[in-house]
Amino acid sequence: TQLLEQSPQFLSIQEGENLTVYCNSSSVFSSLQWYRQEPGEGPVLLVTVVTGGEVKKLKRLTFQFGDARKDSSLHITAAQPGDTGLYLCAGDNNNNDMRFGAGTRLTVKP
Amino acid sequence: GAGVSQSPRYKVAKRGQDVALRCDPISGHVSLFWYQQALGQGPEFLTYFQNEAQLDKSGLPSDRFFAERPEGSVSTLKIQRTQQEDSAVYLCASSALGTGATYEQYFGPGTRLTVT
Numbered sequence: 001t002q003l004l005e006q007s008p009q010f011l012s013i014q015e016g017e018n019l020t021v022y023c024n025s026s027s028v029f030s031s032l033q034w035y036r037q038e039p040g041e042g043p044v045l046l047v048t049v050v051t052g053g054e055v056k057k058l059k060r061l062t063f064q065f066g067d068a069r070k071d072s073s074l075h076i077t078a079a080q081p082g083d084t085g086l087y088l089c090a091g092d093n094n095n096n097d098m099r100f101g102a103g104t105r106l107t108v109k110p
Numbered sequence: 111g112a113g114v115s116q117s118p119r120y121k122v123a124k125r126g127q128d129v130a131l132r133c134d135p136i137s138g139h140v141s142l143f144w145y146q147q148a149l150g151q152g153p154e155f156l157t158y159f160q161n162e163a164q165l166d167k168s169g170l171p172s173d174r175f176f177a178e179r180p181e182g183s184v185s186t187l188k189i190q191r192t193q194q195e196d197s198a199v200y201l202c203a204s205s206a207l208g209t210g211a212t213y214e215q216y217f218g219p220g221t222r223l224t225v226t
Binding site: 004006040041042043044045048088090098099100101102103 | 114155214215217218220
């Protein structure tokens, strides 16, 4: 059972468009991480957010942690084909395990 | 290379066979995690080691699953009497830090297990 709900499950857009994907939970997390996973590879960490309301930018990617530390969003500006992949969020509730969502599978068409 | 490596990358097993999956973490990393990723899903936690100590095995789905890290570096995940529902990608991740801190996990490429 995955505590984190990600939406949308699938997203297909044209190059140059903007998009936002969401990660929601009823649980509070001490931190939340976003990963990108490509076929045949393990997830690669993009960012960690720790403070409620925190916003972090990584080039064209903007990550926000909800004020209550239960949800997060990832916004991509001017998407490129290289952004294609599975975007996973994972929450740390101070146990040993990171709880992952099922991911949003993004396809950016040239 | 300096990353996490896993072997084999692909494994096909007949139902009832035993399998052993290996993980070589980044040298010096204290923490090691195993995850199971079913098709179309995110990774699900299986077990966690800090050095050679298995501190959490709450995610192991049955007593057919066993993991070890005897010298605090390489880890092996063993699955006995494999079943079709065991088919998945098994991911290993390592981290430089122990628990109680926000840590970055580095993942290996995974082992894709198919049970026929």
